[in-house]
Structures are given as structure tokens and as C-alpha cells.
Amino acid sequence: MLLKVLTAQKIEPELPITQCSKLADILEGYETFANATKTKVLRVIIEA
Known part of the structure; x- marks a missing residue:
């Protein structure tokens, strides 16, 4: 789903x-x- 949202340009990379x-x-981050819509998260980054 995330890939579809990104390729449809529904999320601004900035x-x-x-x-x-x-x-x-x-898994918790995902x-x-x-x-x-509930958490108001726009972008998640995963630290190695």
C-alpha cells in the first residue's frame, strides 16, 4: 500500500x-x- 501511495504522489517527499x-x-512502526489517520504520522524512518 505504501508503494502505491508514493507512486501516486499522494505523499510529498519534502x-x-x-x-x-x-x-x-x-512491525510497531508499520x-x-x-x-x-489516528496517529497523525506523516513519515516513519527505520533505524538500523
Whole structure:
């Protein structure tokens, strides 16, 4: 789904990162982004 949103240019690449997750917590970070309407997350970055 994320790829579809990005390729449809529905997300501006210039928007700030609003959530940072560790690689070990990637599922939690993805869940947060998946519920962006509730969590108000615009962009998640995953730290290695």
C-alpha cells in the first residue's frame, strides 16, 4: 500500500519525519504508519 501511495504522489517527499522506529520494532512502526489517520504520522524512518 505504501508503494502505491508514493507512486501516486499522494505523499510529498519534502514532508518531515514524524516517527522514528528501531529495526527491531519495525512491525510497531508499520502499524503506526498504517493507522496514520489516528496517529497523525506523516513519515516513519527505520533505524538500523
